Amino acid sequence: MSKRIVAEDVNAYYGSAQAIAGVSLAIEPKSVTALIGPSGCGKSTFLRTLNRLHEVIPGARVEGKVLLDSEDLYGPGIDAVAVRRTIGMVFQRPNPFPTMSIRDNVASGLRLNGIKNKQVLDEAVERSLRGANLWNEVKDRLGKPGAGLSGGQQQRLCIARAIAVEPQVLLMDEPCSALDPISTLAIEDLMTELKERFTIVIVTHNMQQAARVSDRTGFFSLEATGEPGRLIEIDTTEKIFSNPSEKRTEDYITGRFG
């Protein structure tokens, strides 16, 4: 249930403005890859090119290749909707569907993709909630609205919702930036468990978090405001945080920049 992603010369645009330029990197299966960098460096945009969510924004487009194992997500005849079923995503702010209960939120991906069997759905709900370390907290109130949970619980609910469809890859866009430290810790623990089953890519502005949870780290930066963001380097997390090859990475890690 876990695949390798290779990006080849990915460029992304918002209208005429280029957001990222020439990003090429490989993301290993069953590992956590963290993307770090200053604000506006394009790390979130790059993440959104991996499940073709970038192109949802009017005027936005992507050039280049993103290979999932050997299959180009941007190849001719590839369906963006099918790509997104294969690659799940968790967002910066918890966004459970406000009109749905906890159970329906988790089941939403499966149900809306046409799975109706109640037993299958119930099993998937329990499995996903357990997978997101939320089962024990919500098993007695599965029918209650998801919006009634705390911020950290909501985010784990969103993780459960994302993994319920059994994706190959899980993208996380600053999943802890809206959470308190205790909830953040819970999510970080969860990531360590989830990487046994999924390929995880996480964008974070928190370098300690990248150092704690990731196996590999990519550093994005930009030359100046208005310039597109670029991948400066990607390597094992240990190497990036102890002995990066690039001066700019070192400046950023040590707090001299950004």
Next chain:
Amino acid sequence: MSATILEQIPGLGDDTRRLHAPVRLALLALTVLVSLLLFAVTPLQGQADFVVFVVVAFAVVQTATSFALEGRRHALDRLLSLGVHLALLAAVVPLVSVLSYTVYKGVKKLDGQFLTHNLTGLGPLDTNGGEYHAIIGTLEQVLMATAIAVPLGLLVAIYITEYGTGWLVSAVRFVIDVMTGIPSIVAGLFIFAFWVIGLHRGYSGLAAAFSLTILMLPVVVRSSEEMIKLVPAELREASYALGLPKWKTILRVVLPTASAGITTGAMLAVARVTGETAPLLLTSFITPATNTDPLSGKQAAIPTFIFSQIGLGRPVNYDRAWAAALTLIALVLVLYISARLLTRRNTLSRR
């Protein structure tokens, strides 16, 4: 040095030189007493005159006192404060007057007989007869208009917000904008020219429903559009990220999230057109008989019933008009208030 400046600012540091609420209340009481006296001994008379006199006198007295004690700035400030409160009063008084007078006049005639009979077979001086045919007409016309305008308006709103690009969307937007400002009588003329005489369909409840649709549609489109836009982009993205195609995202995530607001907008639109008179005169016309078939023939409605009764101008007609006005207001207010109550369940907010 600050002390000398502060001393020049009236009232500051000298609390006795402010017009506190009890003082103002005393001033008001004094004004009322003096006015009562004046109305007793001078030719001044009349309740309305008294109220106007007291208000003007109090404004003068308070401003003068404030000017003397607190200075010009505070005097003007108090005048504005009085002004905005009076403005509110100027809205509430007519509202209460219209509603209470309608109830007062309307209950006289409003009974079971009135609700269950039409106006056929009556001589000009007969006092029986009722608005049954008009109620049937209003219900049918408004239901048909709603059945057309709400789905169509929702689809147009979805088109504008989710699908449209380019000149076509601008054109649709423009047309909806123009429709927002169409006077209701012109909407009636549209359908009269287009349907009644243009396509030779004649008067009918359906024609009336079409003219009401023209008035409802822009309201439904605008409110639905607003509500759809308020659905956070994050929810759409969450849905896309689960691999849902756009149409399912709209149907299962966007519309349910916006549903309370959309329903409120639709109900307000229904409330608005239920009371419309002018377009119906040109499309369903006026008839004393019950016509349950909305597809052909003249059909009565409560607003046109009121209008035609006033035109006849005898006391019995006025009584019927008031009674029908009471049913119409009740119908519209029920719709209006339930729409407002529903707003509270709205999970989306503008701010």
Next chain:
Amino acid sequence: MTSTTEAPSGLSGGLGPRRRVGDRVFTALTTGAGLLVLALIVAIGVFLLTKAIPAVRKDSTSFFTTKLWQPDNTPPVFGIAALVFGTLLSSVIALVVAGPIAIGIALYISDYAPRRLAAPIGYLVDLLAAVPSVVYGLWGLLFLAPHSDKFQQFLSDHLGFIPLFDLGKNGVVGRSVLIASLVLAIMILPIVAAISREIFLQVPAANREAALALGATKLEMIRLAVLPYSRSGVVGALMLGLGRALGETIAVALVLSLAPTTSFHIIDANIGGNTIAANIASQYQAAEPLGQRALIASGLVLFVITFAVNGLARYVVSRSSRRGIA
């Protein structure tokens, strides 16, 4: 690059293209709705013109300058000059009366009302918009007009030197243009108040606080921090109110019942002052085919006037909200 069939993907077998029937149907439906609305408006416009233009051609006088409205005479004599005058006169008076009151209400709700009362009071004022116009007409005819004789006499006695309030020697007070305008004023009050209120509420609290921190009184704060930011928005709100008043039919038709004239004596019940919209409603039932088509022509004129006023109003409002205020 490998072909898509080689990669067995997790969920539904392959990332390859699937017919999204749902998306296509949905796109077609919504686009169709948009096109339908466009087509309808075009069709209606065409029909209106084909009915109105021949009628105007048959007019034996100039449609735009004639004051009489007798299209079913032989030869037909009708023109919209007096109707346009009457429409503008009553609407402008209504706006002059309603404008300050509506702005006062909006200020009350945005800056004076206790926080918990602001929203309910807003709803209460909005209720004025919920009362059907035929009920306003009934009330204006049978309650307001009879109860206003003294007030109108007062205006004539004490302000008669102003032409507007001059009763003349044969004039009587009663169902006058002024009463019709007051009813119109009540009817446009809620829309002007609601839009102005929204605009005042959009002024950032920081601006208000900055003014208060300088030691401003509430009036000075409103003049310094609220009005400068909302001027064009309020102008737009007033114009939308004007547009509403121009098109109001039934209330005016019920209060006034005389032929159109071009007189400024607004408290004289012998003077007409009928509006385009009210004229349609009152003449329509008795009109013959040419009369009906002449009324359609007058309706087109009304449409053009309201279109211009509303268009200008929307332009002003959108410009003020685009400047963002914040």
